[in-house]
């Protein structure tokens with residue numbers, strides 16, 4: 143096949159130009175991880191919810207509390223949504239989190255909210271899968287590159303009507319928590335943090351891939367809540383996402399969400415972040 147556009151003579155030189163990081167993040171406000179760790183040591187568990195397999199559950203976390211997501215019983219991937227508990231128009235912004243921290247998050251990195259809020263909603267304080275790093279395929283754990291499995295894409299590619307995709311699970315959980323009609327709740331469901339999911343992009347075709355999650359029962363990802371949060375977690379119908387999702391064929395397991403409250407005075411010096419300071423005049 144002939145190329146519609148001629149390849150320039152300096153094509154190789156152009157390809158060899160070195161990349162630059164879009165958002166050097168040295169100037170991002172840094173979380174005081176030592177303070178968080180100390181506060182966590184004296185914290186008491188105040189709530190827990192079990193997320194059934196192929197379902198989602200909601201939970202609330204106050205600013206200054208911690209929440210932990212644990213794989214129990216068997217390897218299982220979870221799709222996490224976060225909202226400001228007082229105003230669900232502020233929600234987790236997977237795309238900007240990816241631009242700031244990279245394709246996967248781990249200890250010390252943060253989950254940022256959408257525009258015009260753009261502030262840290264939660265900080266990752268512990269990750270028992272932090273050892274995984276980036277494997278030979280370019281895969282890593284806890285991604286902010288996938289969206290969430292949903293019945294529309296399933297319908298587009300295979301037809302049919304599967305109702306336990308993460309999108310639908312999260313929709314039902316939010317609708318139940320806030321007593322909203324499903325159609326209203328659905329519009330607030332957003333791109334997720336893929337907890338424990340092992341993903342990347344193929345080098346040859348640039349396609350999104352998944353592989354069996356390295357998560358073992360007992361592994362967890364823990365967060366510090368920077369603002370008052372409403373969360374929903376879906377135990378993905380893909381199970382460990384080693385083969386397929388959007389069906390009932392994969393082995394699926396429940397997941398555990400626990401909330402911990404630090405001792406009074408343990409967070410001296412910490413303040414819940416204000417919403418972004420841009421003046422919003424947009425040049426007018």
Ligand SMILES: [Zn+2]
Nearest residue numbers: 291308378379
């Ligand atoms: Zn899913």
